[in-house]
Amino acid sequence: MDELYTVKDVAERLKTNVDMVHKLRKSGLLPFMKLGCYKVRKKALDEFLAKYDGYDLTDPFHVKPLEDVG
Numbered sequence: 001m002d003e004l005y006t007v008k009d010v011a012e013r014l015k016t017n018v019d020m021v022h023k024l025r026k027s028g029l030l031p032f033m034k035l036g037c038y039k040v041r042k043k044a045l046d047e048f049l050a051k052y053d054g055y056d057l058t059d060p061f062h063v064k065p066l067e068d069v070g
Contacts, residue, residue: 005045006039010030010045031044054066
């Protein structure tokens with residue numbers, strides 16, 4: 001069975017804050033569902049981490065490879 005994470009759970013796993021997780025959600029980079037509160041599947045989080053490894057996600061609406069960050 002696929003585990004579900006709340007926004008707070010995701011923030012803890014990514015070692016960031018809930019505001020950043022909401023930016024990732026709003027940008028569409030990390031797909032959430034709403035079941036009372038926002039939740040994401042563990043599989044989706046794992047895919048997100050694999051896909052964006054090596055990228056600067058400081059601004060999720062303007063993702064850049066780390067090589068381009070100056």
